Amino acid sequence: MCPSELCSVAAGPRAGRTGGTTLNRRVIAALAASLLLVTAACSDDDEPEASTSTTAGEASTDSTAAGESTDTTAAADPESALPDVITIGVPLDTSGNPAVAPAGLGQLAGIELAVQEIADTGFLGDTEIELETVDTQGDTQAAVEAVLGFVQDEVDGVVGFALTQSFLAAGPELQTAGIPTMTGGLAAPGVTEVGDFVFRLFPNIGAIAPAADVEVAESVGATTAAYLTQSDVATAAGLQPARKAALEAAGIETVEEQTFASTDTDLRAQLTAIQDSGADVIVASIVSGSQTLVYLQAQELGIDAQIIGSAGVTGDILSQAGDAMQCAVYLVPWAPQSDDGNNAHFLELWGESNDTPPNVFNAYGYGAMWALATAFQEAGSVDGAAVRDALAGLDSVETPLGDVNFQTDRDAGVQGTNIQVQDGEEVVWDPETECTR
Amino acid sequence: MQQFINGLSLGSSCALLGVSVALVWGVLRVLSFAQTQLMTWGAFGSLLALRWDAPVLVAVLAGIAVAVAISAVIDIALFNRLRNQQAGEFAFVVVTIGVAQVLSSVAAMRTENQAVSFPRQGFPVEPLTVFGQNVPRLSVVMMVFTLVAMVVLGYWLQRTRSGMAVRAVAFDAETAELLGINSRRVFATCFMVSGGMAAVAGIFFAASAAQLSHTSNDSLLLVAFAATVIGGLGSIPGAVIGGLAVGMISVYSTVWVSPAFREAVAMLAILVVLVVRPQGILGAKATERV
Numbered sequence: 001m002c003p004s005e006l007c008s009v010a011a012g013p014r015a016g017r018t019g020g021t022t023l024n025r026r027v028i029a030a031l032a033a034s035l036l037l038v039t040a041a042c043s044d045d046d047e048p049e050a051s052t053s054t055t056a057g058e059a060s061t062d063s064t065a066a067g068e069s070t071d072t073t074a075a076a077d078p079e080s081a082l083p084d085v086i087t088i089g090v091p092l093d094t095s096g097n098p099a100v101a102p103a104g105l106g107q108l109a110g111i112e113l114a115v116q117e118i119a120d121t122g123f124l125g126d127t128e129i130e131l132e133t134v135d136t137q138g139d140t141q142a143a144v145e146a147v148l149g150f151v152q153d154e155v156d157g158v159v160g161f162a163l164t165q166s167f168l169a170a171g172p173e174l175q176t177a178g179i180p181t182m183t184g185g186l187a188a189p190g191v192t193e194v195g196d197f198v199f200r201l202f203p204n205i206g207a208i209a210p211a212a213d214v215e216v217a218e219s220v221g222a223t224t225a226a227y228l229t230q231s232d233v234a235t236a237a238g239l240q241p242a243r244k245a246a247l248e249a250a251g252i253e254t255v256e257e258q259t260f261a262s263t264d265t266d267l268r269a270q271l272t273a274i275q276d277s278g279a280d281v282i283v284a285s286i287v288s289g290s291q292t293l294v295y296l297q298a299q300e301l302g303i304d305a306q307i308i309g310s311a312g313v314t315g316d317i318l319s320q321a322g323d324a325m326q327c328a329v330y331l332v333p334w335a336p337q338s339d340d341g342n343n344a345h346f347l348e349l350w351g352e353s354n355d356t357p358p359n360v361f362n363a364y365g366y367g368a369m370w371a372l373a374t375a376f377q378e379a380g381s382v383d384g385a386a387v388r389d390a391l392a393g394l395d396s397v398e399t400p401l402g403d404v405n406f407q408t409d410r411d412a413g414v415q416g417t418n419i420q421v422q423d424g425e426e427v428v429w430d431p432e433t434e435c436t437r
Numbered sequence: 438m439q440q441f442i443n444g445l446s447l448g449s450s451c452a453l454l455g456v457s458v459a460l461v462w463g464v465l466r467v468l469s470f471a472q473t474q475l476m477t478w479g480a481f482g483s484l485l486a487l488r489w490d491a492p493v494l495v496a497v498l499a500g501i502a503v504a505v506a507i508s509a510v511i512d513i514a515l516f517n518r519l520r521n522q523q524a525g526e527f528a529f530v531v532v533t534i535g536v537a538q539v540l541s542s543v544a545a546m547r548t549e550n551q552a553v554s555f556p557r558q559g560f561p562v563e564p565l566t567v568f569g570q571n572v573p574r575l576s577v578v579m580m581v582f583t584l585v586a587m588v589v590l591g592y593w594l595q596r597t598r599s600g601m602a603v604r605a606v607a608f609d610a611e612t613a614e615l616l617g618i619n620s621r622r623v624f625a626t627c628f629m630v631s632g633g634m635a636a637v638a639g640i641f642f643a644a645s646a647a648q649l650s651h652t653s654n655d656s657l658l659l660v661a662f663a664a665t666v667i668g669g670l671g672s673i674p675g676a677v678i679g680g681l682a683v684g685m686i687s688v689y690s691t692v693w694v695s696p697a698f699r700e701a702v703a704m705l706a707i708l709v710v711l712v713v714r715p716q717g718i719l720g721a722k723a724t725e726r727v
Contacts, residue, residue, distance in 0.1 A: 095550040098548075098550055098552040098653075101549075105550070260696055263652070263656040265642060265653065265654075265656065265657070266443075266446075266687075268573075269443050269689075272439045272440055272692075273691075289650075292646065292647050292648050296645075296647055300571065300573050302564065302566075316554055320647040321647070
């Protein structure tokens with residue numbers, strides 16, 4: 001008979017043949033229709049245009065023809081030896097882990113906007129830029145395969161990458177092949193150290209955030225700090241030691257360190273340990289997709305210590321986290337409030353074709369593509385060494401992140417801005433302005 | 438004390454999913470890898486209703502309906518065929534893995550691999566303060582729901598005619614058929630109930646995190662299996678106890694050992710339970726018929 005324990009439905013061996021064989025196709029059809037309805041609803045309301053991404057190993061191209069020049073912003077050099085088509089490899093994580101994909105998708109949108117503008121303005125004359133976009137899926141092996149594909153296809157340059165660990169695995173192949181590479185969204189150290197063909201627009205956050213952290217911590221009179229780190233993302237994991245060292249050097253004692261993984265959905269245990277430590281400030285080294293979770297669960301636990309977070313906050317995150325992010329401070333390499341570089345132009349251009357405001361990923365995708373295009377124009381050819389030298393010699397390139405050059409270690413040297421969330425809005429942090437929760 | 442509450446909070450989530458897995462295992466003898474995707478799709482169904490300004494209760498029901506519909510399709514279109522062909526248990530497991538992949542891929546495609554906002558308005562998300570400790574109100578609701586579900590399932594299985602039919606089919610479907618029980622309907626019903634419960638868990642998780650993605654619940658699959666193994670495969674109360682145990686183990690291993698070893702410690706607990714009491718805390722010893 002059936003097992004005796006209350007409610008247990010476990011029993012003997014499963015029987016073999018069970019019931020009739022005729023399927024009720026009408027039932028299936030009706031249910032399938034309901035599922036289709038749901039799939040239609042799964043997407044965001046603001047669904048962007050179809051992506052050009054493909055999975056690794058299945059590179060596709062998306063060319064944007066250089067249209068007629070609409071202004072005289074930068075007329076092409078008549079002596080230029082640029083070919084009809086410049087092929088740019090774009091390795092980006094546009095699928096896979098949702099904690100990382102927004103960075104890839106955002107960059108891609110920025111890159112495509114830049115390519116369109118380069119074509120529209122005739123910046124490279126009759127030369128058109130063709131993007132060979134590969135979705136690296138947040139996977140290191142996929143990134144390596146993508147780069148090997150670029151080398152085989154003899155692309156003229158590469159712009160992209162969203163994960164430092166993927167780049168560090170794949171980047172040496174680009175260096176060996178002599179392909180000029182402008183990394184977009186890599187915030188960890190060690191990027192330009194791969195070789196002289198590698199440049200970075202996005203700053204090494206580990207080099208600039210610690211000083212900003214100290215400034216914020218001292219402004220609230222902190223003497224102790226706790227650290228929460230997303231340990232499976234190189235950018236976050238690489239940032240934490242530098243932040244800790246800077247704060248300790250400033251006399252701020254470490255009282256707790258906790259980590260979590262991108263797949264974790266409950267951080268209450270870590271946050272409670274941090275709360276119990278009584279830290280005056282909480283330094284959170286986290287990436288975009290985990291920000292909401294951290295802030296909401298910290299608020300839920302009644303944590304009121306000053307949180308010094310990380311870049312990557314988007315409008316969606318502000319909306320999702322709501323007042324849980326009130327007074328949080330974080331350093332951003334790009335702020336929409338900034339009037340540095342050509343940010344105002346970028347905001348206007350973005351607004352012409354998008355209903356939602358741009359985020360940091362859009363900004364540096366746009367800036368990185370323009371920087372590389374400028375180098376091609378300066379070099380007047382697609383010879384890798386010539387483009388590399390042109391990039392290294394650029395004096396001042398206008399980007400949304402400011403006017404930059406790559407003359408110091410091939411790093412644009414962007415310093416960033418401390419941002420504070422006040423009443424759901426991002427404002428430039430001012431230590432004199434009191435923020436109440 | 439707060440960590441104990443955190444453990445109960447996490448455990449209540451694990452318990453609800455564990456009950457869902459236990460029901461499928463208990464009746465269908467299928468270790469379903471699709472349960473976390475049923476959670477996710479149930480949450481997406483609820484999200485759809487919320488975007489249409491439906492009240493929270495209606496949205497929850499909509500999410501349940503979506504998961505139940507998917508479960509029905511899976512059972513009618515796949516499981517039933519496998520049963521008719523007398524496929525082995527492994528075939529069912531592979532099918533659920535495949536279904537999970539398909540559901541995940543479709544959701545990923547439709548959401549462009551991004552986490553989408555899940556509105557929390559109307560959900561009980563404000564924390565309760567009990568004896569100076571912060572208790573997530575949503576977790577309290579989930580715990581109450583889990584306990585109510587356990588009692589209702591128990592009553593259904595033990596006290597109702599249809600529940601007796603379920604138990605009969607679980608024991609021996611062929612004999613049950615000879616006694617006039619429509620085993621096909623029983624299998625479908627159990628899988629749909631299980632899917633509905635997974636959906637509720639998914640909706641609570643999404644509301645707790647204020648966001649939802651195609652991978653939101655993937656990490657919970659192992660947790661759910663751990664809950665059912667510790668509690669006793671197929672035992673509903675065992676799944677609840679197992680879920681709470683897994684929650685506690687996860688929290689205290691995070692605090693006392695390392696977050697990096699959280700899953701490892703949970704798996705170690707499974708190993709210990711399997712060695713000491715192979716049938717789990719409340720599981721029945723397997724009987725061989727001759």
